[in-house]
Amino acid sequence: MGSEAIIVFFLAAVVLVVGANFLSNLISHKSDNPQKREPYECGVPTIGPTWIQFNVGYYLFAILFLIFDVEVAFLIPWAVVFKEVGTVALVEIIVFIFILGLGLLYAYKKRALRWE
Numbered sequence: 001m002g003s004e005a006i007i008v009f010f011l012a013a014v015v016l017v018v019g020a021n022f023l024s025n026l027i028s029h030k031s032d033n034p035q036k037r038e039p040y041e042c043g044v045p046t047i048g049p050t051w052i053q054f055n056v057g058y059y060l061f062a063i064l065f066l067i068f069d070v071e072v073a074f075l076i077p078w079a080v081v082f083k084e085v086g087t088v089a090l091v092e093i094i095v096f097i098f099i100l101g102l103g104l105l106y107a108y109k110k111r112a113l114r115w116e
């Protein structure tokens with residue numbers, strides 16, 4: 001695949017993204033109501049400032065959860081076909097779990113798993 005094909009794919013991606021955004025802005029219903037910009041707290045009026053910065057630890061914890069959730073999504077199909085794929089797949093899944101374990105060890109060392 002030459003550089004021309006890469007340029008064509010890149011331009012197609014840009015055109016599709018820009019076109020989808022333009023089309024959605026063109027046909028979407030617009031309502032400029034100030035109530036839409038207020039944070040929603042289950043119908044209860046908020047007290048104090050609502051636009052605050054959250055601790056980055058919450059985001060790190062959520063990302064770690066997603067990583068290990070994706071791990072389960074890969075392990076279940078692998079476990080179903082384990083007898084058919086053989087030893088090579090066993091080695092691959094051990095490497096996969098080892099890499100995820102290194103990520104977990106890194107998060108533990110950085111204290112991303114502490115809930116303070």
